[in-house]
Amino acid sequence: MSGKRQSQTKHGDVINRCVCAKLYRVFTAKISADTQIKVADMLFSSFHTLANSLLEPFKEKLQDSITHPFTALKPWPNVDQILHEADRALKVLTVKPYSKRPYPGLNTNDPAKTFTPETRKHVAGLMRINHTGEICAQALYFGQAFGTTNPHNKTLFVHAAQEESDHLAWTAERLESLHAKPSLLNPLWYVGSFGLGALASRLSDQISLDFMAETEHQVENHLNSHLEKLPEQDDTSKAIITQMKIDEIKHGQTAILHGASQLPVFIRHSMATMAKLMKTIAYRI
Numbered sequence: 001m002s003g004k005r006q007s008q009t010k011h012g013d014v015i016n017r018c019v020c021a022k023l024y025r026v027f028t029a030k031i032s033a034d035t036q037i038k039v040a041d042m043l044f045s046s047f048h049t050l051a052n053s054l055l056e057p058f059k060e061k062l063q064d065s066i067t068h069p070f071t072a073l074k075p076w077p078n079v080d081q082i083l084h085e086a087d088r089a090l091k092v093l094t095v096k097p098y099s100k101r102p103y104p105g106l107n108t109n110d111p112a113k114t115f116t117p118e119t120r121k122h123v124a125g126l127m128r129i130n131h132t133g134e135i136c137a138q139a140l141y142f143g144q145a146f147g148t149t150n151p152h153n154k155t156l157f158v159h160a161a162q163e164e165s166d167h168l169a170w171t172a173e174r175l176e177s178l179h180a181k182p183s184l185l186n187p188l189w190y191v192g193s194f195g196l197g198a199l200a201s202r203l204s205d206q207i208s209l210d211f212m213a214e215t216e217h218q219v220e221n222h223l224n225s226h227l228e229k230l231p232e233q234d235d236t237s238k239a240i241i242t243q244m245k246i247d248e249i250k251h252g253q254t255a256i257l258h259g260a261s262q263l264p265v266f267i268r269h270s271m272a273t274m275a276k277l278m279k280t281i282a283y284r285i
Ligand SMILES: [Fe+2]
Pocket: 134, 137, 164, 167, 244, 248
């Protein structure tokens, strides 16, 4: 049997299994092998042209899906990286934070001794919220650094987290001076914020930057509201919050300088709702 005949038999066997088997048999019986090849070529080239023109409007989106963070192109973290993050979380949650800059309340007359028990409780509640907010900021930025594969953004997020550690140290010190404890739920807030930061980064570096800008913007508004809620004579807490506010504005501007834009309104509202829940709980426990 010739090679051409053998190939025809093989193709015939395959096509016999499909619904078009009958048509194929008529086609192969009546038309020569050369003509069959020409017709197949014509059909394939028509199909190729048609598929190309149909997919043209979606080419950009298809390209996006190839570089999508959940594909194998963005490597998943290894065990060493996960252990490193777990170690970092333990340090943030258990080790006394260290501040590179001086305590902003250093040159103020701390009125804490003159506070009534109710006022002390109120100020402690506000500072507990701020301390938990800084735990979340650490977790968020380390999560974002963990989730990105962009070395430039990784450095940006780690640097931001390190700057936030001053805030963590100051709020912890203020809580101590008020004889108050940090929130019992800090480990929970850390895990949630870390997950959120890592997810934002895995989704895309753009979303991650947008998220950073929006977080800092919401923190700035929140600190403004705390400046109003604090007792008038509490210059110590106010000095801490004022310096934190200056830093948070700077962080937001950094994100914008790196290309952050505004997140969709429903995401901004969801973030605000989550922050409200955290504040309500941290004020009490
Ligand atoms: Fe902060």
